[in-house]
Structure formats: C-alpha cells, structure tokens
Amino acid sequence: MLVMKGIVKQFPGVRALDGVDLDVRAGEVHCLLGQNGAGKSTLIKVLAGAHQPDEGTIQFDGRTVRPSSPIDAIRLGFATIYQELDLVDGLSVAENIFLGHEHARLGFVNRAAARRAATEVLRRLGHPEIRPSAEVGRLSPAAKQVVSMARALSHEAKLIIMDEPSAALAHDEVANLFRIIRELTAQGVAVVYISHRLEEIREIGDRVTVLKDGRTVAVGLSARDTPTGEIVSLMTGRNVEYVFPPRAGRSPGEEVLAVENLSSPGVFSGVSFSVRAGEIVGLAGLVGSGRSEILEAVYGARPFSGRVSLAGRPVGRGLTGRGVVGTVRRGMGLAPEERKAQALLLDQSVTANITLGTLPGFARFGWIDRKRELTEARRLSEMLDIRPPDPERPIRTLSGGNQQKAVLARWLLGGRKLLLLDEPTRGVDVGARAELYALIRDLAERGIGVLLVSSEVPEVLGLADRVLVLREGAVIHEGEAAELDEHRVLDMIMNGRAA
Amino acid sequence: MSEPTTERPASGVAAPPSPRGFAGLGEMRHLGLLVALALLVVVGLVTRPENFATASNLVSILALAATIGVITVGATFVIIGGGIDLSVGAIMALASVWATTLATQSFGPVVMAVCAILVGTGAGLVNGLLIAYGRLVPFIATLAMLVAARGLAQRMSDRKTQLIQPENAALVDLSTTRVLGIPLMVYIFALVVVLGWIVLNRTTFGRRTYAVGGNPEAARLAGIDVRRHTMLLYALSGLCCGIAAILIMARTTTGSSTHGDLYELDAIAAVIIGGTLLTGGRGTIVGSILGLLIFTLITNLFILNGLNTSDQLIAKGLIIVVAVLLQRRNLKERAP
Numbered sequence: 001m002l003v004m005k006g007i008v009k010q011f012p013g014v015r016a017l018d019g020v021d022l023d024v025r026a027g028e029v030h031c032l033l034g035q036n037g038a039g040k041s042t043l044i045k046v047l048a049g050a051h052q053p054d055e056g057t058i059q060f061d062g063r064t065v066r067p068s069s070p071i072d073a074i075r076l077g078f079a080t081i082y083q084e085l086d087l088v089d090g091l092s093v094a095e096n097i098f099l100g101h102e103h104a105r106l107g108f109v110n111r112a113a114a115r116r117a118a119t120e121v122l123r124r125l126g127h128p129e130i131r132p133s134a135e136v137g138r139l140s141p142a143a144k145q146v147v148s149m150a151r152a153l154s155h156e157a158k159l160i161i162m163d164e165p166s167a168a169l170a171h172d173e174v175a176n177l178f179r180i181i182r183e184l185t186a187q188g189v190a191v192v193y194i195s196h197r198l199e200e201i202r203e204i205g206d207r208v209t210v211l212k213d214g215r216t217v218a219v220g221l222s223a224r225d226t227p228t229g230e231i232v233s234l235m236t237g238r239n240v241e242y243v244f245p246p247r248a249g250r251s252p253g254e255e256v257l258a259v260e261n262l263s264s265p266g267v268f269s270g271v272s273f274s275v276r277a278g279e280i281v282g283l284a285g286l287v288g289s290g291r292s293e294i295l296e297a298v299y300g301a302r303p304f305s306g307r308v309s310l311a312g313r314p315v316g317r318g319l320t321g322r323g324v325v326g327t328v329r330r331g332m333g334l335a336p337e338e339r340k341a342q343a344l345l346l347d348q349s350v351t352a353n354i355t356l357g358t359l360p361g362f363a364r365f366g367w368i369d370r371k372r373e374l375t376e377a378r379r380l381s382e383m384l385d386i387r388p389p390d391p392e393r394p395i396r397t398l399s400g401g402n403q404q405k406a407v408l409a410r411w412l413l414g415g416r417k418l419l420l421l422d423e424p425t426r427g428v429d430v431g432a433r434a435e436l437y438a439l440i441r442d443l444a445e446r447g448i449g450v451l452l453v454s455s456e457v458p459e460v461l462g463l464a465d466r467v468l469v470l471r472e473g474a475v476i477h478e479g480e481a482a483e484l485d486e487h488r489v490l491d492m493i494m495n496g497r498a499a
Numbered sequence: 500m501s502e503p504t505t506e507r508p509a510s511g512v513a514a515p516p517s518p519r520g521f522a523g524l525g526e527m528r529h530l531g532l533l534v535a536l537a538l539l540v541v542v543g544l545v546t547r548p549e550n551f552a553t554a555s556n557l558v559s560i561l562a563l564a565a566t567i568g569v570i571t572v573g574a575t576f577v578i579i580g581g582g583i584d585l586s587v588g589a590i591m592a593l594a595s596v597w598a599t600t601l602a603t604q605s606f607g608p609v610v611m612a613v614c615a616i617l618v619g620t621g622a623g624l625v626n627g628l629l630i631a632y633g634r635l636v637p638f639i640a641t642l643a644m645l646v647a648a649r650g651l652a653q654r655m656s657d658r659k660t661q662l663i664q665p666e667n668a669a670l671v672d673l674s675t676t677r678v679l680g681i682p683l684m685v686y687i688f689a690l691v692v693v694l695g696w697i698v699l700n701r702t703t704f705g706r707r708t709y710a711v712g713g714n715p716e717a718a719r720l721a722g723i724d725v726r727r728h729t730m731l732l733y734a735l736s737g738l739c740c741g742i743a744a745i746l747i748m749a750r751t752t753t754g755s756s757t758h759g760d761l762y763e764l765d766a767i768a769a770v771i772i773g774g775t776l777l778t779g780g781r782g783t784i785v786g787s788i789l790g791l792l793i794f795t796l797i798t799n800l801f802i803l804n805g806l807n808t809s810d811q812l813i814a815k816g817l818i819i820v821v822a823v824l825l826q827r828r829n830l831k832e833r834a835p
Binding site for chain 2: 299301324327328336341344345348352356362363
C-alpha cells in the first residue's frame, strides 16, 4: 500500500535520512525499529508532511504522492499520533477530535452533530466512558491517547503512524491499545508502529523494518520469529565511529554525591547511587525511564523524596528556583538536555552565556568587571577551542557543538564539584563529539564528579566509569562500564531483564 | 529552523555589533530612530520656523518628556525582563496624592518626596510579589493594581486636586529653577536615564534582567533566583513611578488621582518603538528614550501647528505600527 524508496533528507551538517526504504501493506502492523538518531522521527515527519524529502519517492495505493504539508498528508489518509500528544488542552474532547474539520455550516459549528460523531468514534475505540464534552486538559494521559486515536480515525485514515504510543500508558491500557490496533487492521488500515519495547513488537507487530544511521538495514523481518540478538545487532552495527579518549585508570577520590532512595511519584522510585570525585557515572535508559528527571531532582530543579547529599551535606528539597540557587552555589552545574530552550541566552554573547552561572564572582557590589569577564571567557574559549574564537560574538551564530562547549565552559568556573550532563552531544556533529568526549574526560581527571545521561548507549559505555541502567523509573542494573557491552545494555533497556 | 554553522566567510561578515555600549547610539536600529527624530525636527523647523527652535519650546518638550521618561526607564527594565507593567500611571497618581495630603505636607518637601518614592516602590513591590510568588500573570496583576491604585488615590484625595502648600514650594522649584536654562527636573530625568543605563549594562542586576527575560528556564538552571529578580523588577518600576510623581507634582504644583492617565500606554509605546521586544530579553534604554522623544515631539508639533489632538493620537498609532514593522524586517535580516 505504501512504498517509500531511497528517501534522503539533509539538514545542515546532518544527513538525517540517507536512503530509507519502507514498504507497508494494507492491514498490517509494521514496526519501525532503530536507536535514537537512526532517523525514525525524521521519517515520520516526512510521512506527516512536516518535512519534504530531498530525494526519493513515496507511492501510496500505486500513485506517487508528495505530502507537502500536514493538511496534505491528512487528505492523503495519513494520520500521525506523536509521542508528545498534540491536543489542545482547553478544548473539549469532541472539539479536539474534529479540530480542523469541524462539523460546521457557514462557520457555525454544529455542536450536537460533533458530539454524536465523537461519541460514535469513542465507542468504536472501546471508550464510551470518555465524555465528548469533557475538557481534554483534565483527562489522564491514557485517555488523551484515546482522543488522539479518535482524531486519527475521524479523518478516515488509511495509514496511522504511532510514535511510541505505549510510552505514557499503564499495562492494561496497552492491552486496550492493542485491541484497537487489531480492530483497525482488520478493517484494512495499515499501522506503522514505533516502540523500543521488543515484547510489544512481538505481540502486535507483523513485520519489522530496522533503521540505522539514516538507512534501512533490514526490511520485512518477521516481528514474531526474528531472534532478539539479530535485531539488536542490526540496530547497533554502526558506521559512525565513536572516538573515546582512553581511561586514565586513576582511582576516583572522595564521594561528592550520594543519592539515597530518591523517588518522585510516577516518574522514578527508590533510586540510590553515588558519584565520587573524578568519576563519570552514566545513566542509560529510554526516554521516559526517568533519567533526565533524576538529574533534575539531584540539581534541585524538581521536587523529590529521599536524600541527596553533596560533599556530605544534604541538598534541600527543590520546590522552587531556590533549590537550584543553592545547588549551584554549592558547586553543581547542569548542562541540560534542550540546549537552546534550557541553557542558552541566544541573543547574548558567548561571554554572557559563559559567565551566567557565576556572575557574582565577576562583580563587586553588583558592578561587573567586564575586562576580567572577557579575559576569563577568552581563556575558556581557547581552552575548549570554541570556534570562532571570538567571545563577544552572539552565541546564536555558533554551531551546536560550539554552543555546547560554551555551556560546559559555564561550569568550569567557580570550582564545580559535580557536573550533570544531559545528552551532552545531542545535535553535535561527529568531529565535535570527539572533542566533547575528550573534554568531559578531562574534567573528570581534574577531580570533578560527572553524572552523564545519554540515549546513545555506546556514549554512556565509552565515557562512563560506572553505569546505571534505568527502566521505567527504577535502576535495574549497576556495574562497571568495562564489564558491559551495548548488546547487553540494549537488551536490559528493551526487555527489562537484568542480565 | 536551520542549525547555524561556523562556516561563514570570515571576511566581509563582521561580528554583529554588541547590543550594548554607548556606541549603541550609533547602532543600526537606533539609526532609524535618530533619522525619524531628525525628520520630525525638520518638519518642526519648516512648519513653525518662528517658534519651534526657540529655547522655551525645546525646554517644554524636555519637561514634558521628563515625567513619562522616568517611568519609561522602569518600564524598559520590566519589559526586557519579560513582563509588563500597566499600573505605572496609576501608581504615580497614588504617590502624588499620598505625598500631597495635608498630613504629609506638614512634614515638609523632603518627606513629601520620600513619601512619593516609598509609595511608588511599595506598590511596585506588591505587583512583584503577586507576579513572582503569587504566580499571577503580569498583565492581570498590574491591571488590578491600575484599577486599585487609582481607586485608593481617589479615596485619599476625595477626588479633589491637592495643591502643594506655599511652605512646600521648594518642591515646585524643581520645575521652575533653571540651571543653564534648563529646569532641574530635566536633570533628574537625565540622571535616572544614566543610572538606568548603568544598571542595565554594567551590573549583575542588568545582566540578569536580560537573562530572565530572554530565557527564564536557562536563567533558573544557571542558578539565578528568577522569582526574586522578577519581584525586584516591578519594585524598580514602582520606584521610577515614585520619582515621576515628584516631577509631576513639581510641574503641576498638585497631587491628583487623575495624574498620569494612560501614561502606561505611552511608556509601553516608547519602549516598543525603541526596539525592545515585548517577549523580553532584548532592548535598550537609549532606544526607549529615543522612542519617547519621538512621541513627545509629535505631541509638540501638533500643538504648535494647532492641530486636533485626535489626529495626534492617530499619528501615534501609525508610528507604533510602522516602527514595529521596520524592526521586524531588521530582525529578519540579522537572523543567521
């Protein structure tokens, strides 16, 4: 029914899709597998009309199509259910379902007709208890998922793309999701299903396509019978070389961070670990496994129960910004996941971005010593080789890798004891990655404790001394990085087996 | 959005100018404002050659600009910090009334001035507390303050204009005493502008204002106490209103609940024309003051030429739109 051939999508500096083939039959559940950065999201966006491919063809029901906008894609019969649900919280269930194609006459919405149609769709999905007039913002995540699905159905979609639909669902809700999917496929609708959980793919999937580094490496594998080992090797055998600096073999020093029984309802629970000076501890896990949230809790940016101590003294419960003010003052630093949204002042200079976290150190009675500030920024720019080497430049003109270096430079000031790095190489090209790895290792050598989160398993294994594997908010394995390999970690992450 | 790359030709593309510095006066976006100002001066010279360029007219322009000018400095801080303050005119009125009650007046002019400043700062602090810690949207909190402060001013003054007593005439001297031909109140205005510029560009407070307005999440994660800073911004705005109250008392010799009606709109308009983004994180004091002078000059030209005040409002409205459209084009050109 859907045949994609040789799809190429080039972004500045990254070839996100480098010749992807996909062939989906009517009435099947086609699973798309691949590690983070393999190109799954980009591929979905091409189908949803959000990106236009640079090369390649898409055929649908024998016709060549080119979805040029989301509306266009919907008209073709493609519906996409994104991981982050795209519902309008302030509108009712019925209004959300028919958003963009309301039952209207001369601009007046026929609310009764919309409600009837919504009731019908929800009943079909097995959720008659969701009232069409309820406000979407008040629904549970699972109910929102159903509304999203109802919206896809209301478009009479022939192809439904689901991006990790089970991520927000509890176990019995997943069963219901599968029932709905089976009903849909029985009616001839094709489903492209993306999930990291192998057991789900085994249960619901028909065939599997594996992506790696923007290319299709396997098509039409049987979802039920292909051995896990084969799938994992297909996902991991990579062309991109990770260049990690050698470990120094120096033994770590005193404990800088102790985390005991850290919990946050519904996000993570009973997490305990420690980080010593000069040690890099890695957290491996999927999106939603609680890895970023644990960093935020340690940093004081998220409420938690349990105990976090920095250099032997407990860190206050972070209910407000006060929490972060305290942890920064006491020597923590965070390089957050979303560099642009959470770390950078894009309109400001590289210097202003570097000194943001330690500004009082450059000031007397509030008066900034701009010469000293610039000298320090210049010194760090040279040390980290930030290019172009002009700290007065607006930071938005720098590449992702250089912006990330500036974020790290921020925390080289003021005697940090512990650095929290969340996806430090996201959106960074291969060359700059190697530099960042060397830099992070170098920081540890200087006696800073590093807590690292990355969705790229090789990165965690290559950089960290010790690794904690997270799954659904709990630590399922803790051990030396040297004793683990990518296979085993992926296995634990996806199958939940603590090997 | 495309990822910016470092592979820009190094030659030919000079680093964009730093958004700050005294050199900021000559910067491109201020250039447009200066040209507009110059055009208005030419219009004045051509239409009223006999009385536009007179010393008395220029002084009256500056005196007119001084009161709103002080408020504009505070508004610039609040808006760069990502907020909005609708209550400035009302707070100024309340401060002027409180400072001119018979009870306050009995303590003399110095206490009256201190009273105006304390009332202004206090009201600003209430705004700040509601917004930063009560999590009210700035628009709503300051709208409530606008209404309430005017109400309180009416109640205190019994809706009557309160004259400054002869024994407190020292306060009025601010507008009548001239040094080098310019009234003292214009010097106060200049002093506030210079201090505002210094605080915004040379201190941690100013730097944090840009950070909090530009990316509050980044500011928070960098260890800045965003709430406290937000609160202080509104207190600063209130302080400026208090100073403005002193100036308006000097100029009108009264305190009144009707003072400063719609000043909030003039101040916000001046800030916007000056190139400060309402979304925060960007803007300059110099731009705001130039924007204000443009506004004041228009008022002056309309009065000199005996034109209708309604037409004056229409002209101002058009200028706001044109200024923002031009700035948007500039922004696009500057984007990488």
